[in-house]
Amino acid sequence: MKKIITQRYAVKTRRCTEKIIFNYFSVHLRVFTAYLCVAALFSCVDEVQLPIRQTERRLVVEGLITDGPFPWVRLTYTGYYNSSNPAPPELVINDALVQIRDEEGRSVRLVPDPFAPAYYGLRDSSFVGKVGRSYTLSVTLPDGSRYESRPERLNPVPPLEPLRARYRRGLSELGQPDLYDILVDTQDPSALGNYYRWSSLAYVPRWTEFDPRHPPFNPFGPICGTCSCWVPSYGPPTDVLSDALINGNRISGRIVYSVPIMAVSAYYVQIRQYSLTRAAYQYWNLFEQQRTRTGSLFDPQPASIEGNVRAVSDTTKLALGFFGASAMSQQRLTIPGDTINYDRFLINGKRFIPPTGDCYTNFSQPILVPPQGWPPR
Known part of the structure; x- marks a missing residue:
């Protein structure tokens, strides 16, 4: 009986040894094969210098x-x-x-x-x-x-009426913040041929490292004094409109900017409404079309947009860009932000709080106090 057990143990030991040896050589064989494949790939690659189109400086x-x-x-x-x-x-x-x-x-x-x-x-x-x-x-x-x-x-522009803000939920599953849509209202004159452009500026509150209601414990001194600020945010300069389809009617509830909600505090918004000539409208409209193209097969090929500046000695030599003349009407709005539930905001809003650094290291042109010249909260 003892002899039979010894023989079985010897057989199992031999099989385990053979399996270890097989696995050892299999691993090394795979490594060697991978090395040969990589070497073959590199030996078949020739560096190609693609020509870069050189255009005249303009x-x-x-x-x-x-x-x-x-x-x-x-x-x-x-x-x-x-x-x-x-x-x-x-x-x-x-x-x-x-x-x-x-x-x-x-x-x-x-x-x-x-x-x-x-x-x-x-x-x-x-x-x-x-x-x-x-x-x-x-x-x-x-x-x-x-x-x-x-x-x-320089054409006249109708007065811009007081601004309105409307809260809108973002798609949190896509990482989007909630938004304040900024709406404008104005009255288009009865004469045909009015063109408009809007520019937007918002001071958006931002936090870093922590939110103000839950500061970290610091036994060695005061907590960060530059971790709460307002950061300027600009809308696109190409929001333009022609009155060809609305002549003489009201422009009501037009969304000209959507301010991202990145913290719970006051938001400061400034909208300027400009008059445009027809040439300026066409320029900014083409500019916006190129800016918003997705690069699909059906998009036209991008091209330089002709402005209104050219060389005196050769009028066929055009500069890029546009020099415009506009009348302007401006309105400012302070959004208190106190209608947002603080704890609910933190559920998804913590992702917008940089974990390290202060406002100066995380953002561009931050200010530590509210901007001046806006209406009170």
């Missing part, structure tokens, strides 16, 4: 004069931009001669802004655009080449 002109103070112009060249360096020195133009004149011969020179590369402004706030007059931009570059815009007429 002037980019952006500017606006309104019936308010401080017209502005921005001058750059086309080139390679990135988020870490939005104004490369080689593409910024700071030494140009920039002038704005009206049809009556009155002109004013804009000077470079020492704190904002590529921007030109007016230090004299008494020069403002007048409704009914036309304005022309003239630019002389450092190399002596001259560009001029077509005359832009």
Whole structure:
């Protein structure tokens, strides 16, 4: 009996040993095979240098004069931009001669802004655009080449009525925040041919590391004093409208901006309503079409959008961008934010609180106190 047990044990031991040896060689065989495959792949790859299309550098002109103070112009060249360096020195133009004149011969020179590369402004706030007059931009570059815009007429704009805000739930399953939709109301004049553009600015409250009602315990001193702030948020500059289908009627409840709800506090919103010429409307409308294309097979090929600035010596040589003249109406709104349930917001809102760093390390241009000039809460 003892001999039979010993034989069975020997058989099991031999089988286990054979299995270990087989697994050992199988693993090494797979590793060796993978190595051969990788080596074969690399040996079959040839580096290909794809040609990069080189285009002639072009002037980019952006500017606006309104019936308010401080017209502005921005001058750059086309080139390679990135988020870490939005104004490369080689593409910024700071030494140009920039002038704005009206049809009556009155002109004013804009000077470079020492704190904002590529921007030109007016230090004299008494020069403002007048409704009914036309304005022309003239630019002389450092190399002596001259560009001029077509005359832009400053058309009147109807007054913007007080703003309204409407709360809207976001798709939390997609990680979207809730929103405040900002609605505008105005009366379109009876005359045909009115064009509008809206620009939006909101100061959005943000928190970092913790929410104010649940600060962490810190036995060594006060908690972070720069972890709660307001951050500017801008809407797209291309929200435009023609009165071709609504002439003489009210523009009511038009959503011009959706402010993301990132914290429970007051929100400060500013909307400006501009008049446009037909040429300016067409430019911004084409700009928006290109901005919102999805890249499908049915989208037209992207192309440079012609503005209204061209070389004086060769009118076929166009600059990119647009110089506009607009009347402006502005409204501001303070949204208290006290209708939002604090604890309910934290269920999904914690994802919008950066876990480390303060406002200065997480956001761009934060302010630690509410902005000035808004109506009280």
